[in-house]
Amino acid sequence: MALLVEKTTSGREYKVKDMSQADFGRLEIELAEVEMPGLMASRSEFGPSQPFKGAKITGSLHMTIQTAVLIETLTALGAEVRWCSCNIFSTQDHAAAAIARDSAAVFAWKGETLQEYWWCTERALDWGPGGGPDLIVDDGGDTTLLIHEGVKAEEIYEKSGQFPDPDSTDNAEFKIVLSIIKEGLKTDPKRYHKMKDRVVGVSEETTTGVKRLYQMQANGTLLFPAINVNDSVTKSKFDNLYGCRHSLPDGLMRATDVMIAGKVAVVAGYGDVGKGCAAALKQAGARVIVTEIDPICALQATMEGLQVLTLEDVVSEADIFVTTTGNKDIIMLDHMKKMKNNAIVCNIGHFDNEIDMLGLETHPGVKRITIKPQTDRWVFPETNTGIIILAEGRLMNLGCATGHPSFVMSCSFTNQVIAQLELWNEKSSGKYEKKVYVLPKHLDEKVAALHLEKLGAKLTKLSKDQADYISVPVEGPYKPFHYRY
Amino acid sequence: MALLVEKTTSGREYKVKDMSQADFGRLEIELAEVEMPGLMASRSEFGPSQPFKGAKITGSLHMTIQTAVLIETLTALGAEVRWCSCNIFSTQDHAAAAIARDSAAVFAWKGETLQEYWWCTERALDWGPGGGPDLIVDDGGDTTLLIHEGVKAEEIYEKSGQFPDPDSTDNAEFKIVLSIIKEGLKTDPKRYHKMKDRVVGVSEETTTGVKRLYQMQANGTLLFPAINVNDSVTKSKFDNLYGCRHSLPDGLMRATDVMIAGKVAVVAGYGDVGKGCAAALKQAGARVIVTEIDPICALQATMEGLQVLTLEDVVSEADIFVTTTGNKDIIMLDHMKKMKNNAIVCNIGHFDNEIDMLGLETHPGVKRITIKPQTDRWVFPETNTGIIILAEGRLMNLGCATGHPSFVMSCSFTNQVIAQLELWNEKSSGKYEKKVYVLPKHLDEKVAALHLEKLGAKLTKLSKDQADYISVPVEGPYKPFHYRY
């Protein structure tokens, strides 16, 4: 796509695939609203007082229907919003169109190149002369990374006059990041400094992004406060677990129509994502084998009747491979070459480096046959048999299906709204330093409570006497910080 | 679509949506072949002797990728084939294109009108002056119905000179059937007589079709032998059960992206289809309520922890409604009006009359909003709330997803191949009278055996001593006829 910013009649910038899908997007957004009671309750509770009035929010998070409801919750609370996706395949184009037309500046489409991806990210960060953003909603930490790398480069440039060198790295993606920063430096050598000075804070959605934040906190390089939304119970134990339990089979079925029953499936990693995936596959009738490095998670897997082995033990007998580790180099070229014909290989963990896509792509003589978008059969010259890679090794539930369903994303995103509110409301109080925070438990419990009525659930109330007996307030929070749920 | 027959360069007739999808269809057919070991084994075993040489087969069965593998198994065994779909929404257009281009005369596309549907059926039956078909593969019995109604009308015409009167029925679909027969009568008053004289037999795929056949047998009106494929164990206890367990959530997710976990789901009917649906919904985290007329099936449901209630008891609190009964008038307009906003209503049982679509469509002031094809929101004027109807009340797994997966259809379709072979090989032996037959158990067991290796399963072998002890042959069959599995 030509990387030209377009404008709505009202003058708002955007770049999406097909504006004509906006009506379709709007219909699906309206369906999703019914399934996202936490967000809708936030609109009712906070909308009237317009707490985000004056706030400019940049978001980098899968531009899906569910995210559309999040964005319109932020705008309903008074914010001005610019948005990009955090994954080249995860945008739902009709969602992007509806939001671009109606609510916020969107730069996202399904199937971006890496170059396009970072262009979109930069657009979402670019609030023009008036400056911004004030707040960041991040997923995976790419926006946060760009600002931090930008600031770093500007400091070097200021001291030495040296531009960052894209050739200094082998990482194709990081090359692009450095190029963008380099170009930015040329026009404004304080661009990222101005941003970081203004940013009140970031709320981060994922394990991977949170890990980066804690590393920066440990290194003392974190430039603004961060709220770790991922580790809200109502996020990590819901979206990761129940979301993947839903969206893994959804992605498998849409991409391959394969019958899961009777198959041997390997799930690499048995964290929350792995637990959700393994549960879904087992329930669908697969025989599930787990690989794990952590003995506690491994023991949990055995207690559910799952076999725990190494990938090498089972690579040639399994039918479906799913990586969920959040680590890299899980399924390597050598593994893939030993797999059965038409074994399915996919990743629902974090980046596409869980699978050795580079090794696969550069294997001499390998042949890629695209069955349909996001579903490729790679044929090895040695055996003339092939394996099926989903979503080019990226998150398959977003690439091949529509990601997590609305209801569970409502939990996650209500945490986002509360985190953004918290950062914004406390922007001048000094409550939040340049550290990583989790939301207090009573807000976590509130998020859950907002979702119960929709399901017809009725809570029991503690008597004062009972509350005293277990030493908790009648209204909660009910659990100590270390409680694991 | 203009109802004009087209021809391939080789002169074979067809009418499909888009011939340019043939390559895509071919790729998916090749994937499916790996998942359909029973059909591929049939090609290996029977292909060399070309048993169907000279046989003209008409098929009326969902024109999907899996059916494509069935069709090409029939042609690999020597048959000439004409095909239509048995459901207006179930055709996969890329499958139809690939088969039309490469293997058989296909008349099918996704989204036929009823008029188009019966035109396609008639085309599939029309073998031209040379006559035919010799064999019928039927699903739901529409092809068989057309011939039987045609013969009936011809007899009346012969006696009385009267044409059938489309206005004699209120049933919109039957009106069309009568019109077609009427037109046929004008050109050849013996058209259906010639067909029934030639037809060696039909093999029927479904419960609904089989029920019609047994009724005709009971009435003495059955015109040719029929093999009841539906009641092969490897069909009814596999495709109905495991197929729906797979394809119900697939259809729900593709159509609505709704989170199943936490929802209240009502499954009307707890036969094999209902069992598969209830299992899938329960495993996905729904609370499932079953409605049943049969106390035995109801008791089975309770043993799985499912609540058994009437539809009236739960109509206003459930989120998802699935009909699986094979009966009519299950969910009526009055039910639908009492449902929660955005309740999902769908049918995976048989015809669209399980849901009162007519009542809905003709309800004054009702508004239909098409979210996307096969997903409609119907808004009631009384409440301004709506419900979501999938696939216009027709089979949602075919309309909203891709039907059952290849592996389980391989079981069903291997039964079809064996049934067709049996009918054809015995065409002159008198073995089959104008009755309904099921396949003998050793063939049923053979179908299962052909599917085990793909799954890595290893059978135990009986010793002669053990076989004698339980009075079965060492090689099977291992169970009495009445065994229920």
Add this chain to the structure above:
Amino acid sequence: MALLVEKTTSGREYKVKDMSQADFGRLEIELAEVEMPGLMASRSEFGPSQPFKGAKITGSLHMTIQTAVLIETLTALGAEVRWCSCNIFSTQDHAAAAIARDSAAVFAWKGETLQEYWWCTERALDWGPGGGPDLIVDDGGDTTLLIHEGVKAEEIYEKSGQFPDPDSTDNAEFKIVLSIIKEGLKTDPKRYHKMKDRVVGVSEETTTGVKRLYQMQANGTLLFPAINVNDSVTKSKFDNLYGCRHSLPDGLMRATDVMIAGKVAVVAGYGDVGKGCAAALKQAGARVIVTEIDPICALQATMEGLQVLTLEDVVSEADIFVTTTGNKDIIMLDHMKKMKNNAIVCNIGHFDNEIDMLGLETHPGVKRITIKPQTDRWVFPETNTGIIILAEGRLMNLGCATGHPSFVMSCSFTNQVIAQLELWNEKSSGKYEKKVYVLPKHLDEKVAALHLEKLGAKLTKLSKDQADYISVPVEGPYKPFHYRY
């Protein structure tokens, strides 16, 4: 125990372990009555008319609390009853005591020797000079066998004057049968002829007993009508499946307290019993491997995510072995010698010959350490490691626990009551010949219906129009004979 018949103050004969347990038995019988709605409904419906008035019923069926409720249902309907157990370990002594004291002549205790077992069987058949029985309730067919063997021996004796020779067989149990018949011949050479002439029919409870009956029918040697209760849907698909799902883990836990989660369990056979066992073990967190001879059942196992292998493949890595086959020679000495230390081996199929107990007992140097009754550790001299055998290889759910729970036995036993009524009511009508019959479907459905209310289940009623549409009566039966549920 000294084999002396005792008498109650009312003069009724009995032989039980400990009459002082009668009160305890009565309390548990009262609890069970609440869980056995089918039997209690039978008392309400039929009791007033005393249909069994004059009928003498001999029963040979596990003398448990549940059977006690059956016996007292028969007596409540007017019958006179004599009872023995059909398994040396299955009697619950408190149940036997309560019935012996209050209702019927009982000859049964937990832990009979084989000699004692057959003495009890003979006592249950001995109605004294007045003759009897009129009806037989059989489980496994031992009572039926004794009469048939008795008649055979009497015929030989009449012709040749020869007594049966216990030394003519290696089978320890059959030696005892022949001895008993021999002794009987000496006192009355027409004893068993008189019995078979009087017996109106037998209703048989189990797969194993039914198999014997069909063999006799095929051989033309069946001496009286038989009703196959086992193949009532409400028996075979309930008691075998749900009963074992309950009682297998119950037996394992009571006998060994072993944690099932995390273990590897092998289930030999995947019929209804095997399905129940595999489901229970899987749900408890074991990894379950199935062995099967029948490809259809094997394919069903794979569809549930169970691995299907041969015993040899897994004998040295599994922790728990369960036989459910109804066949013999399933787990042999050589298998047991290869097992892990403290592997648990048990049988819930039919006779103790599913496990090679003889081979184990006669293995030179083997050491048996009784942990507690029915739980033995057998130590092999070669390795000094041992395996744990439950219930001496006999039915472990009866030997180590209390058998199936009341509710599911209520289904089975209501079938028994209905079968006995049917035989008795039709004793003069000629309806039943010397063949094996199953109960008609409407009675099967009735049994189910009697159990729904207790569970709070509500049935949907067909309209006349719907019933016509699917060609069934409004009141049922709703399914064709071949329906598999």
Add this chain to the structure above:
Amino acid sequence: MALLVEKTTSGREYKVKDMSQADFGRLEIELAEVEMPGLMASRSEFGPSQPFKGAKITGSLHMTIQTAVLIETLTALGAEVRWCSCNIFSTQDHAAAAIARDSAAVFAWKGETLQEYWWCTERALDWGPGGGPDLIVDDGGDTTLLIHEGVKAEEIYEKSGQFPDPDSTDNAEFKIVLSIIKEGLKTDPKRYHKMKDRVVGVSEETTTGVKRLYQMQANGTLLFPAINVNDSVTKSKFDNLYGCRHSLPDGLMRATDVMIAGKVAVVAGYGDVGKGCAAALKQAGARVIVTEIDPICALQATMEGLQVLTLEDVVSEADIFVTTTGNKDIIMLDHMKKMKNNAIVCNIGHFDNEIDMLGLETHPGVKRITIKPQTDRWVFPETNTGIIILAEGRLMNLGCATGHPSFVMSCSFTNQVIAQLELWNEKSSGKYEKKVYVLPKHLDEKVAALHLEKLGAKLTKLSKDQADYISVPVEGPYKPFHYRY
């Protein structure tokens, strides 16, 4: 029982039910050792260096077979041990006998009165003139409570000369505690001060005990360091969850033989214990309804398809009630009076005050019928219907079955051994203050690792590169402190 201490031939004190059961106990202990790999590995690793040489350990923890293996692990590491149970019904008398005979001073039997219970506790704490204990293993905190209350009373006595007054409390049990302290004061007014001065620390097993400890820490009244074993992941997420999943149905079946399938079961509380119970009941075929105060746990329940309601909503329609809350006054007399006849009521949470036993016992005209020990039917005079109370409202898995199985207790108890070692090794280092600690994560992971081999599980190893990528050491620990598993 007469409360007289007995002595073994070697002079060790004890008081158990029946010393003749020691051999049976020893056999079961030997079986359990095979199932407790963590404890056996601890013996191998630490036994040779005798780290507990000189340590006197008092334990108050269910005196079961599994605890026997713990005790003998402590003695194998050099400790001298005195033991009592922490529950009046939980002792397995054969385990107590074997340990009393062979390894440690035991004061415990099944079915103690409260008076006897506290006598046993006092005996276990009484190390005679030489003083002791050095270390305490506690479960529920009664031993810790006795010392703390003793010290408090001694301080008052020292100041004011006043004895504690048993009549100052309505709590029957606390009356006894005060009486014991009072008697102790008379003989030695510094008895508990000497103890607390010597005690190096306590390791506490349960949620309830831990809660007390944190309260004392918060109040500043904690007298010695405490290690919270309960919150080791390998304890709380294993024993509570998987242990109860096993032992709840075990207790239900042994106590009542009730069929769980088809029943409506209410689980009060959805913490780890409740999760295990609900899973077990659901898998066994019950329809499970959860009551919860905490919206997060409630939302988790809904995601598993469980209905969340209040007890009042369902009290009259459920068949089985299980309390798991760790709170009091959950099921009150008024609830019980509204229940169905023979509804089963039991507690697996903490104390018997989860159920209003006092209200029940003192209800005018109520009748208690003991079916068998720990299984009582209570009949209400108003309705003449009854409910069934298990284990007199105390922990039903210990009262009616044998508690958690060995394997999962091996996880918990290996944590205990490690905690005791930690306290003892650091007794002079000042590492532990008068606070509550949890074990560091690497020890938690070690406990898990020790249990994997027995299950045949194989761990994957991180490469250095991968470990760096996710910023963990190659050898672990692999997760941040707040990780929830």
